[in-house]
Amino acid sequence: MNYNLMPVKYFIDVVQTNGFISAAKRNYVSETAVSSAIKKLESELGQKLLNRSAGELSLTPVGKEFYHRAVEIVDLYTEIWRHPDPHPDQLLRIHFFQGLENETAKFAAKLPSSYEISFDEESLSTGIKRLINGNFDLLVGFQLAFVGNTKILSWPFEKVSFDLLFNKQECEQFHGEIKDLAQNCTLYMQNWKTTGIMDIQTAMLDAYNRDDWGHGTVAEVNSFAAACLKVNFGGGMTMVPHSFTLPKYCDNINRIAPRHLKQAFNVVIALSPAISDDVKKMVQKVTTLSY
Secondary structure, three states, X not given: OOOOOHHHHHHHHHHHHOOHHHHHHHHOOOHHHHHHXXXXXXXXXXXXXXXXXXXXXXXXXXXXXXXXXXXXXXXXXXXXXXXXXXXXXXXXXXXXXXXXXXXXXXXXXXXXXXXXXXXXXXXXXXXXXXXXXXXXXXXXXXXXXXXXXXXXXXXXXXXXXXXXXXXXXXXXXXXXXXXXXXXXXXXXXXXXXXXXXXXXXXXXXXXXXXXXOOOOOEEEEOOHHHHHHHHHHHOOEEEEXXXXXXXXXXXXXXXXXXXXXXXXXXXXXXXOOOOOHHHHHHHHHHHHHHO
């Protein structure tokens, strides 16, 4: 039995960064090493995980199932080695959904100095389940992800705005209102369709479509960075948090902040059911002062 998790980690990173080069950079190895490891992984599984064609990557049906299981397994393995703290009551494990790094830092800065804090990023597909299971203490996420979930207590922390990113060349070549250009653009969005609680992607599209905005087809990606790269090098548009920093060399982007997306989404601090009453009171106090 093969217990080497690095090929699995490479596969996860290829999916999350939407490329072999970016996955290689994340792991400080060559692109060849990543590609070879995934090919060997597919061979050992006897199944194809990735479709590779014309520079585009997509998951096969088997790849989608394997990805979700792989993320959970690698996360659990990581937890084994993390924080063997003799005083776990002084450790606060704060995780966050991708794109909410700044909000998480802002929240952490308000916490009492008596806490030792650890941070990690969570996948939407497994993050809520892991929070309920007590794999970490707090989860910073969009309120939409927790609507209707009676197992999780959360408090509102901040309202966040979203910006729209357009391909600069397409904007320069189009003579008309930006709204009219948007009507025919591919809109790249994070793969947030299934949460088990609420369809976040639909809710975000509803918010986008206000004030007579529209879009062409919707294409799914795994991160805000991947969406930005798609727009920069291939055209189209995407929605990103106002605090999102463009990746390097993305200079073919027009960024606008439409009025209807200003403070359009609520960010909350969600608590694990296993958290202590003292931490609950502390988080409630911090969020009440902030909101």
